[in-house]
Amino acid sequence: MTAAVFTVLSREGRARRGVLCTAHGLVQTPAFMPVGTHATVKACHPDEVAATGAEMILSNFYHLSLRPGLDLIAEFGGLHAFMSWPGSILTDSGGYQMVSLSSLLDFDDEGVTFRSPYDGGTVRMTPESVILGQVRIGVDVAMALDHPSAFGASDNQIRDATRRTHRWAARCREVSPGRTLVFGIVQGGFDPELRRASAETVAGMGFDGLAIGGLVLGEPANIRRAAIEACVDAVPDPLPRYLMGMGSDLELLDAITQGVDMFDCVLPTRLARTGTAMTRAGRLVLRRGAYRQDDRPLELGCACPACGRFSRAYLRHLYQAGEILGHRMVSLHNLHHLGQLMAEVRLALESGGLGELVAHRRAEMAAAGAAASGSYGSIPPGP
Numbered sequence: 511m512t513a514a515v516f517t518v519l520s521r522e523g524r525a526r527r528g529v530l531c532t533a534h535g536l537v538q539t540p541a542f543m544p545v546g547t548h549a550t551v552k553a554c555h556p557d558e559v560a561a562t563g564a565e566m567i568l569s570n571f572y573h574l575s576l577r578p579g580l581d582l583i584a585e586f587g588g589l590h591a592f593m594s595w596p597g598s599i600l601t602d603s604g605g606y607q608m609v610s611l612s613s614l615l616d617f618d619d620e621g622v623t624f625r626s627p628y629d630g631g632t633v634r635m636t637p638e639s640v641i642l643g644q645v646r647i648g649v650d651v652a653m654a655l656d657h658p659s660a661f662g663a664s665d666n667q668i669r670d671a672t673r674r675t676h677r678w679a680a681r682c683r684e685v686s687p688g689r690t691l692v693f694g695i696v697q698g699g700f701d702p703e704l705r706r707a708s709a710e711t712v713a714g715m716g717f718d719g720l721a722i723g724g725l726v727l728g729e730p731a732n733i734r735r736a737a738i739e740a741c742v743d744a745v746p747d748p749l750p751r752y753l754m755g756m757g758s759d760l761e762l763l764d765a766i767t768q769g770v771d772m773f774d775c776v777l778p779t780r781l782a783r784t785g786t787a788m789t790r791a792g793r794l795v796l797r798r799g800a801y802r803q804d805d806r807p808l809e810l811g812c813a814c815p816a817c818g819r820f821s822r823a824y825l826r827h828l829y830q831a832g833e834i835l836g837h838r839m840v841s842l843h844n845l846h847h848l849g850q851l852m853a854e855v856r857l858a859l860e861s862g863g864l865g866e867l868v869a870h871r872r873a874e875m876a877a878a879g880a881a882a883s884g885s886y887g888s889i890p891p892g893p
């Protein structure tokens with residue numbers, strides 16, 4: 511079954527150009543998934559999201575199951591129909607939210623009990639209920655329930671959380687998922703050996719794909735790189751590999767050259783909230799006075815709805831005036847920016863030109879004075 515789910519079309523080094531087959535169509539990889547936590551990519555119409563090149567979006571099972579609730583979504587024919595998104599949907603299970611953000615009441619190998627942040631009610635979730643819930647609302651890819659560790663957690667905490675993640679993963683595999691693909695999540699903290707062992711364990715359970723969780727938490731790039739390498743080495747070649755939570759240009763290119771196929775991140779829409787555009791030259795912060803009379807688009811040659819019509823000066827004015835059109839336009843621009851990056855990467859991989867593309871993008875960033883590492887590295891706080 512796995513071979514039909516994901517097909518590698520071409521390679522360059524460890525990087526792969528592939529295609530993931532889901533119940534709602536094909537997803538060309540490497541792929542960036544815009545994040546629609548609450549069943550909407552913030553401020554963007556689904557048609558506009560599709561026009562950025564996105565074939566799959568990410569939503570969050572934890573949030574949706576608490577609000578509006580699975581019954582309501584199921585009544586409307588599932589998540590695709592409810593939010594009117596015709597493409598593919600992957601839902602994160604919400605292990606991170608349950609363990610890290612919720613008011614945790616009880617937490618053991620059987621499952622998690624927490625207080626809902628929406629209505630204060632007591633909620634119980636288990637590995638089985640999390641998969642069944644995602645299947646019930648008809649998502650294309652469901653994520654197993656995992657127990658992530660925080661950056662800086664002790665070795666013992668990381669080992670405990672990783673063992674629990676494995677036990678939960680095995681129980682997730684016991685649930686019949688119908689047409690929904692199920693991805694396992696690799697944990698293991700920042701120790702490459704523990705990462706490798708976790709990837710081997712989870713990959714051995716027969717999931718349709720493997721997600722690398724518990725990274726992009728502010729760890730140094732070399733530590734992240736070693737952890738990714740350990741995971742990729744241990745994952746059987748035909749399985750799609752998904753790195754959770756990464757969305758800045760050079761980091762994406764880095765991970766793609768390491769053999770990662772899929773990504774998601776709130777960065778494009780979250781940066782837009784503060785009037786920050788993602789460009790080939792790094793971040794463009796519209797509030798800066800330098801753009802007050804700037805008649806250029808955010809990025810020359812960008813095909814997004816903002817760059818086709820509006821000047822930096824006008825967009826800056828929208829932010830200064832607190833007008834929501836600014837947020838919408840910069841969100842779409844940022845999503846187009848990453849969609850375009852992925853399209854260029856896929857094209858380059860078809861002709862063995864990825865190395866050249868990466869070198870060119872690095873040079874462009876460096877020439878513009880953007881720090882080669884972490885120019886988009888920090889994500890402003892927010893829901």
Ligand SMILES: [Zn+2]
Nearest residue numbers: 812814817843
């Ligand atoms: Zn644009």
